[in-house]
Amino acid sequence: MSEHHPKVICEVDTCTHWLPGEVCGAANIDILNEEEQSAESVEHTMCKTFAERRGLANLLGSADNVNWRGAIEAAIMPDRELSPTTTCVVDSCVYWEEGNLCMADEIFVSGSGAKECQDTNCGTFKKK
Numbered sequence: 001m002s003e004h005h006p007k008v009i010c011e012v013d014t015c016t017h018w019l020p021g022e023v024c025g026a027a028n029i030d031i032l033n034e035e036e037q038s039a040e041s042v043e044h045t046m047c048k049t050f051a052e053r054r055g056l057a058n059l060l061g062s063a064d065n066v067n068w069r070g071a072i073e074a075a076i077m078p079d080r081e082l083s084p085t086t087t088c089v090v091d092s093c094v095y096w097e098e099g100n101l102c103m104a105d106e107i108f109v110s111g112s113g114a115k116e117c118q119d120t121n122c123g124t125f126k127k128k
């Protein structure tokens with residue numbers, strides 16, 4: 001049985017993993033608390049996998065976290081949508097489940113124009 005993972009929709013087009021269509025091309029993303037304490041609101045969360053897009057060097061630097069298999073499947077199977085697995089430590093969220101899983105059907109990663117991880121958020125966070 002495969003673990004549940006939400007479909008990831010992302011608006012952070014300054015990220016090296018971002019693809020047109022609000023798609024994230026990373027193999028896995030890590031959603032973290034911005035501070036030591038558990039998040040109280042959306043702004044206290046972030047996508048730690050964000051990496052600012054900066055030309056070719058950065059593109060190559062992210063090559064070890066690319067969902068190649070998903071990309072190939074999405075290319076040959078139109079019904080398959082490209083989406084990373086999600087690891088989330090924000091246990092103050094209603095969708096969080098033991099094992100750092102997110103049980104939401106989909107999550108929306110916000111932070112258009114972000115320059116660093118802290119500028120991004122899990123927009124789907126909902127306090128328990």
Ligand code: SF4
Nearest residue numbers: 010015018024047049
């Ligand atoms: S900010 Fe996170 S979810 Fe969005 S494209 Fe980058 S790694 Fe993927």
Ligand code: SF4
Nearest residue numbers: 088093095096102122
């Ligand atoms: S919706 Fe909640 S559990 Fe899912 S990734 Fe966002 S903060 Fe984590």
